[in-house]
Amino acid sequence: MTAGALDPALLDDVRARIASGGAEPSDAVRDAVRDSGLVLGSAALDALARTTRAELLGAGPLQxxxxxxxxxxxxxxxxxxxxxxxxxxxxxxxxxxxxxxxxxxxxxxxxxxxxxxxxxxxxxxxxxxxxxxxxxxxxxxxxxxxxxxxxxxxRARAFSLDELVASGALPDDWAGLLRALVERRANIVVSGGTGSGKTTLLAALLSLAGEDERIVTVEEARELVPDHPHVVSLATRRANIEGAGGIDLAGLVRDALRMRPDRIVLGECRGAEVREVLLAMNTGHDGGLATLHANAVAVVPARLEALAALAGMPREAVAAQAAGALDVVLHLRRERGVRFLAEIGVVGRDERGELVVRPAAWWDGRGAVELDPPVWRELAGRFGPWCAS
CATH class of the missing domain: 3.30.450.370 (Beta-Lactamase)
Structure with a gap:
């Protein structure tokens, strides 16, 4: 038998040893090989242990x-x-x-x-x-x-903001702004398409929070791993076969409010839980963050309205709650195989009272940053000082 090959009988023996005694796969492999009479060198034995672990506890040939x-x-x-x-x-x-x-x-x-x-x-x-x-x-x-x-x-670790700048994920000029947004406890929505890097940027931002802050994250499946000493991670649970025991995102957001959080973080707004998040951010819970699927900052209001409608919120209520709760939208894109921060928008209401997100700055991932000077100055007035030219 070669190092990476798996004899079915040996695999069954290893599986039985793990099930009966709770042995580690490496120990179970060594014991099974010894009892089978096979002679393998240390390198071959280690390779067999890795293959067995992948087959029993990992993704097998994909591991x-x-x-x-x-x-x-x-x-x-x-x-x-x-x-x-x-x-x-x-x-x-x-x-x-x-x-x-x-x-x-x-x-x-x-x-x-x-x-x-x-x-x-x-x-x-x-x-x-x-x-x-x-x-x-x-x-x-x-x-x-x-x-x-x-x-x-x-991911085993979060990228730092400096690493994201070095990788071309955002211009160096914006790093100071992002640090200021976290330090001054802005409520931030990170938007973008699937695979655009929303969770990566969110983790980097959370890593900037003060070490004396308690962060409570709410996710459908745990993905956030910020570099921070005080993170409490909550994840939903599916209902059992009888349809009982399920815990959804909205319920976890309510639980998070009772856990003395300094920051509440929703891994992804995808349904009625958006109501709970907006209510929380409107009742003194500043510094919150959430991600949202959207194609541009300008369509974020429509996405929020659609999700809040699932919770029975009328459009007027969404505009009032969101304008009072949210400060900034950071929008990510993925083009040419590159993920980058493409737009920064300011949340507010227009003259008709409707919810809007006005682009303050945008970037194509390669050239110079473009600004809307009045909106950029407004952003600087609220969260500066930093480079606000």
């Missing part, structure tokens, strides 16, 4: 892709359709996962590791693997290729 430092997403569209994103856009890799049945079996096993059911009666699932990787999987016939698997890597 080594998830462990690459720059990889953010691994996508499977059937046996020969494996793609990954290293931050420069999707790229296909020459890898085969066997047959459609093998892909389906992998999806089912990953869901089980994440504590979820995936079968013909429940053909789609969202789950979290033990290492924090976020899983979404869909089975045939919804996905004709046997299964479609999406894996989103949980």
């Amino acid at each position: 080594h892709l998830l462990e690459e430092p720059e990889v953010t997403d691994v996508l499977v569209n059937g046996p020969d359709g494996v793609w990954l994103d290293r931050g420069r856009g999707l790229e296909r890799i020459g890898m085969s996962l066997g047959t459609t049945a093998d892909v389906r079996a992998l999806a089912v096993r990953l869901a089980a590791i994440g504590g979820q059911r995936l079968d013909d009666a429940q053909p789609s699932v969202d789950a979290r693997l033990p290492d924090g990787t976020r899983l979404h999987a869909v089975l045939a016939p919804l996905a004709p290729a046997g299964a479609a698997i999406s894996l989103r890597v949980l």
